[in-house]
Amino acid sequence: MAIPENKKPIAASQQLDWADLHFFLAVAEERSLNKAAQRLQTTQPTVSKRLAELERRLGATLALRSNSGIELTEEGRFVASQAAAMARSVQHITQEVAMRDREPAGEVSISCPDAMLSYFIAPSVPQLHRVFPSIQLLLRSKQQESEAPADIAIQFHETKRMEDVAIPLGWLHHAAFAAQTYLDLYGGPKDIGEAFQHRMLMHTGYISQPERWRPKQSALQDILDFSVRTDCGTALVALTACGGGVASMPTYVARIEPRLVMLDVGELARIRFWLVFDRERGQLPRVRETIDWLKRVFDPAVNPWFREEFIPPSEFDEAMREAGRKKWR
Missing domain, CATH: 1.10.10.10 (Winged helix-like DNA-binding domain superfamily/Winged helix DNA-binding domain)
Known part of the structure; x- marks a missing residue:
């Protein structure tokens, strides 16, 4: 049938x-x-x-x-x-x-280079939680391939994804630093050419935006025998501050670690960094509020070391006082 x-x-x-x-x-x-x-x-x-x-x-x-x-x-x-x-x-x-229409709550993941994560984001978390206690932060210094992309990334390249929004956040000004204890023993290089006579320390991830490095500095990265190489910014700061040698680091380290002395060899590089997030996820209240908080954390108006113009560490205090005076005018 x-x-x-x-x-x-x-x-x-x-x-x-x-x-x-x-x-x-x-x-x-x-x-x-x-x-x-x-x-x-x-x-x-x-x-x-x-x-x-x-x-x-x-x-x-x-x-x-x-x-x-x-x-x-x-x-x-x-x-x-x-x-x-x-x-x-x-x-x-x-x-x-x-x-999207509720109070900011839930997890927000942030990817950021470890030194900036440790010295700027982590100390500012209590400020965020005083206003938005229900936002849960996942802080990453490295993005694993097996992990989903972070909701927000602070990075040294703009973005290649059409669905991303990239906001210029500031600049890092690289200069040569050493501890006073090291300088007392060995002196410091008077110019880049004298780097061969010193214990040089290097962050393996610093060669970003190579066109922004001084030509001699970029070439030295390839031919110098470095005493220590590391992919950890906080380790580089600690090692240099303890007298381990001479390192190229962002000028903000002078504010973080008082044992460091900026050497008189001028600015070595000016590196831009961005705040990047997915356009759709950026509309979520928890992500939107976290983005606004990060803009304040890295605001060049109150952090002169993040401005486009080079300001030496010796002028940080005056620049911050001037920013405070402008705020209250």
């Missing part, structure tokens, strides 16, 4: 009904039609009908009844895993969209 048209299996390529998958997921997780019906606040016949409809659409048996309840077939286990992933996505969409 011919199978009626309305009973024939429908090709798996046909669009599925999410409601059927939702019902099936409850069956797969509860392993019982009755328990699934209770969970979904409906009747057992309704759940059974939805399951049969999904199986008809897929042309496959997904669940078998047994003495112990429902057992999933191989196809059923696959569909259940995919339906669970879809349910998580639906929940995520609901939460994210709903959060």
